[in-house]
Amino acid sequence: MRAYDTIVTKRDLRHTSERPVTDDDLAPLLQAARMAGSAKNDEANRLVVCRSREVRTALAAAGDFTSWIDTVPVVIAFAAPDDKLRLFDVGRQAQNLMLAAHELGMATCPVTFQHHDRSAAAVDAPAGWTVPMAVTVGWPAADAPASPLQRRRVELGELVHEDRFPQPDEPPVTRAE
Numbered sequence: 001m002r003a004y005d006t007i008v009t010k011r012d013l014r015h016t017s018e019r020p021v022t023d024d025d026l027a028p029l030l031q032a033a034r035m036a037g038s039a040k041n042d043e044a045n046r047l048v049v050c051r052s053r054e055v056r057t058a059l060a061a062a063g064d065f066t067s068w069i070d071t072v073p074v075v076i077a078f079a080a081p082d083d084k085l086r087l088f089d090v091g092r093q094a095q096n097l098m099l100a101a102h103e104l105g106m107a108t109c110p111v112t113f114q115h116h117d118r119s120a121a122a123v124d125a126p127a128g129w130t131v132p133m134a135v136t137v138g139w140p141a142a143d144a145p146a147s148p149l150q151r152r153r154v155e156l157g158e159l160v161h162e163d164r165f166p167q168p169d170e171p172p173v174t175r176a177e
């Protein structure tokens with residue numbers, strides 16, 4: 001798949017099959033995350049590959065919209081020391097990982113942990129570290145329903161402004177996709 005096609009067809013998939021995710025399956029995903037740049041080249045983030053039922057269940061209780069994540073075979077938690085926690089860096093690693101997975105036909109979804117005490121405890125993070133996000137990884141279920149959250153994105157003309165935000169009396173801008 002062309003990189004552009006991989007990017008624009010990626011959807012967040014929550015329903016996975018029984019097919020196990022092997023170390024070989026994960027290797028290119030982890031390498032893709034590793035190659036993301038980081039602010040000040042700190043490379044401060046660490047990834048925790050969570051496979052055990054116990055840890056996935058603990059992580060499922062660490063977010064307000066994560067109750068389903070223990071049904072997915074692998075949850076990759078992103079951790080960072082508090083003084084270097086930059087969500088932009090986490091996002092770049094997560095998106096690299098998810099796009100590499102999508103190109104290989106795997107299903108991924110990012111999730112948020114609102115309860116940082118629980119997410120840190122779930123993976124035994126060192127004191128002073130935060131685990132704000134994770135990405136679920138599996139092979140897509142054959143009979144997965146379309147995501148109820150799956151939706152069209154805002155129009156490009158609404159997403160993108162030129163130089164400044166438009167004034168209330170300016171007509172909406174149309175941009176080709």
Ligand SMILES: Cc1cc2nc3c(=O)[nH]c(=O)nc-3n(C[C@H](O)[C@H](O)[C@H](O)COP(=O)(O)O)c2cc1C
Nearest residue numbers: 010011012063065066109110111112147149150151
């Ligand atoms: C930063 C971020 C946090 C998210 N957190 C959650 C979450 O906690 N639980 C969940 O089920 N989905 C979560 N999602 C997935 C979004 O719901 C999803 O990206 C959105 O609905 C678009 O889905 P689609 O790509 O299938 O259209 C998160 C997405 C992002 C980008």
